[in-house]
Amino acid sequence: MPYKDEQLHEEKVFKDPVHRYVHVQDRVIWDLIAAPEFQRLRRIKQLGTSNLTFHGAEHSRFNHSLGVYEIVRRIIGNFEDRANWNDDERLLCLCAALLHDLGHGPFSHSFEKAFKLDHEHFTQQIILGDTQIHTILERVEMGFSQKVADVIDKTYEDKLVVSLISSQIDADRMDYLQRDAYFTGVSYGHFDMERILRVMRPIEDQVVIKSSGMHAVEDYIMSRYQMYWQVYFHPVTRSAEVILSKILHRAKYLFENDYTFKLKPFHFVSFFKEDVGLTDYLKLDESIVFYYFQLWQEEDDAILRDLCERFINRRLFKYIEFNPNLQMKEWMELSELFKKAGVDPDYYLEVDSSSDLPYDFYRPGEEDERLPINLLMPDGQLKELSRNSDIVESISGKKRTDHKLYFPADVLKELNDDNPAKQRIMELLNLEQPLKGENEYAD
Numbered sequence: 001m002p003y004k005d006e007q008l009h010e011e012k013v014f015k016d017p018v019h020r021y022v023h024v025q026d027r028v029i030w031d032l033i034a035a036p037e038f039q040r041l042r043r044i045k046q047l048g049t050s051n052l053t054f055h056g057a058e059h060s061r062f063n064h065s066l067g068v069y070e071i072v073r074r075i076i077g078n079f080e081d082r083a084n085w086n087d088d089e090r091l092l093c094l095c096a097a098l099l100h101d102l103g104h105g106p107f108s109h110s111f112e113k114a115f116k117l118d119h120e121h122f123t124q125q126i127i128l129g130d131t132q133i134h135t136i137l138e139r140v141e142m143g144f145s146q147k148v149a150d151v152i153d154k155t156y157e158d159k160l161v162v163s164l165i166s167s168q169i170d171a172d173r174m175d176y177l178q179r180d181a182y183f184t185g186v187s188y189g190h191f192d193m194e195r196i197l198r199v200m201r202p203i204e205d206q207v208v209i210k211s212s213g214m215h216a217v218e219d220y221i222m223s224r225y226q227m228y229w230q231v232y233f234h235p236v237t238r239s240a241e242v243i244l245s246k247i248l249h250r251a252k253y254l255f256e257n258d259y260t261f262k263l264k265p266f267h268f269v270s271f272f273k274e275d276v277g278l279t280d281y282l283k284l285d286e287s288i289v290f291y292y293f294q295l296w297q298e299e300d301d302a303i304l305r306d307l308c309e310r311f312i313n314r315r316l317f318k319y320i321e322f323n324p325n326l327q328m329k330e331w332m333e334l335s336e337l338f339k340k341a342g343v344d345p346d347y348y349l350e351v352d353s354s355s356d357l358p359y360d361f362y363r364p365g366e367e368d369e370r371l372p373i374n375l376l377m378p379d380g381q382l383k384e385l386s387r388n389s390d391i392v393e394s395i396s397g398k399k400r401t402d403h404k405l406y407f408p409a410d411v412l413k414e415l416n417d418d419n420p421a422k423q424r425i426m427e428l429l430n431l432e433q434p435l436k437g438e439n440e441y442a443d
Contacts, residue, residue: 004028004091004140014066018179022070028091028140029069032098035132041065041101043285047180048107049240050231052314054184061101067175072097072164074197075171084202089161095137096151097165100172102126102133106286110241114248115271124149125278159205167207168359169196169220169373177223180231188226191219201376208382211375218391225358225395233354235404239316242406246347247293247307254301263295303347315410320429322405324351334428341421348408355401359392
């Protein structure tokens with residue numbers, strides 16, 4: 001029997017808190033899960049620093065990847081024998097769903113920004129490079145790994161296949177909303193996924209939703225909206241991300257200026273030099289990063305030592321609402337005052353902005369072009385979701401942005417009262433009033 005058609009002697013299942021079971025029947029999928037590049041995802045948290053806000057958020061990219069695979073498996077099961085669905089794409093869809101997050105690094109997006117990396121680029125490299133994942137995919141058929149990479153890159157010719165893992169209602173989002181809600185303990189991310197899966201239909205190059213399932217989709221859209229603002233953009237989580245980013249920037253700065261670390265940061269050298277190969281990338285996971293952060297608490301450099309101690313022991317920065325577009329004068333004054341007070345603003349003063357577009361209709365030519373969710377009406381016509389739903393129409397195309405200013409209130413309050421900059425800093429940051437951030441958990 002060809003490898004691509006080979007089935008396991010008996011179905012394997014993973015117990016899952018969100019989907020109850022993840023079912024594996026294909027030998028290819030089983031082998032991919034066992035590959036070291038996929039097992040590495042166990043050591044990458046799904047939500048980065050969110051566990052410092054929601055203590056249950058310890059789940060990994062491994063959990064999530066299995067979940068996305070399971071949702072796509074169920075969708076395909078519902079598509080069998082339907083017009084417009086090509087069952088020859090079944091294994092391709094399953095592999096792309098399983099491997100879509102393969103290239104994420106430690107702390108994901110914060111790490112990427114610090115070192116100017118792109119996890120999607122490394123996903124491609126892992127799939128197409130000298131890896132066990134690549135070897136397994138090429139056993140299916142020559143060029144199969146490129147097909148999987150193209151699906152994840154959203155360039156594959158069959159856009160219906162792409163839409164299953166990358167659209168405004170896809171398996172990726174449906175898993176992470178429910179999984180992240182479960183592990184953070186919030187109720188916002190729950191919606192009737194079973195109903196949505198039942199009313200999904202393949203139509204030419206897209207997945208559409210039967211109009212009878214519109215209310216389940218409304219619930220999904222609003223769940224996503226709430227999760228972004230209550231969980232993903234939680235200001236305490238963002239505070240931890242700010243400190244994490246400052247640690248990485250400080251370590252890189254010290255390395256570039258020939259600082260002698262007590263233990264050379266071997267795992268970071270190629271990152272500091274911005275010349276990261278696949279081998280070095282795969283060696284770095286969150287356990288390694290934490291190891292160095294623990295060591296750096298003993299470094300001679302006061303800034304690196306303090307930032308690492310803050311991150312490890314959750315002594316986070318406080319924050320106030322602050323719009324740099326409207327308060328540029330105050331921002332510049334604060335920066336100068338920090339310098340005068342002996343507090344380096346490059347590491348202890350940061351404006352962080354969060355923005356999200358919960359749903360968008362089709363805007364051809366836009367840089368972030370989003371295909372809309374279409375409803376399949378009883379007469380066979382397609383209608384864009386926001387034209388039929390007052391709830392979705394109310395948030396459609398509306399980007400919400402939030403700005404906060406982060407700073408170490410404890411350091412500022414401990415400045416000598418005769419420090420000429422202290423009083424003005426206290427006034428600008430309103431430090432005489434109770435602030436949020438340092439010891440705050442999710443509320």
